[in-house]
Amino acid sequence: MEVNVKLFATLRDGRFKEEKANINENTQISDVISKYNIPREEVKICLINGRDADLNQILKNGDTLSLFPPVGGG
């Protein structure tokens, strides 16, 4: 199945802004993060279709996954 993956801020560096990803059934958000070699501590917010989601949430066909890093400087 296919999901739409959107990366934000520093997560785009060396990767992409938006990409269609082919994934297997029962793929969790954390599996997608691993697939793109994103260090776990660099993901602060996960949204599925605009709603807050946990790392272990399972993706469905057609979902849009948005990932954001912690941006905490002042």
Add this chain to the structure above:
Amino acid sequence: MKEILTPRYERNYKTISVEDQKKLADSTIAIVGCGGLGGTMAEEFARLGAGRLILVDGDTIDETNLNRQLFSTEYNIGAKKVEAARQRLQAVNSSVKLTLIDDWFNQDNAADIFSGANLVCDALDSIQRRIDLEESCHRLNKPLVYAGIAGWFGMLGVSLPGDYSVLKVFKDGKENDRGVEKTWGNPAFTPWVMSSLAVAEAIKIIVGREPALRNSWLQADLLYMEFETFEISK
């Protein structure tokens, strides 16, 4: 009133009416952190005519601040940040009263520090202290405007008592108190843009308008020049 009806503010009147200017002059705004974000926020509030500013920062200026922090110059390396702020802000607008707190915010000193404040601005650089600050603002019934920066990127939002938006966005600072700014730094344009956006939200709260970023946050990307707002789940 005579301090309001001066040429200093007259070109703002279509945007900030005389009545709103009076509300600003009667307001006390606390800024927690006088670094990249806080310095520019303080400058803008002084130019806008805030009545009193409470500035909270226990740090001193060093050379690494010169890339972005408004109060830092080649002449005041080693000075207390709040003292550098006083010198700059008095020169900008001497009618603004300043309460300078040469100390770090914590949950225990919050009630004293924020006494009389109508609004608090989070210009901190620690995720855990941002979460603590929101908790204090919730307890003390103060509206909060928060902003964070890293590299080309920033985020910004408003948290009113009970919203806990900072907690929902930053989640936890215990494991990683600093975000990706620890590798990406903060070049001048990012804090200046984000602090200006924060002040625009803050002014709306002071004059009684609806802020745009309650229960949502603005994600700013200055590399691709993208500004996108996301809802925060309740």
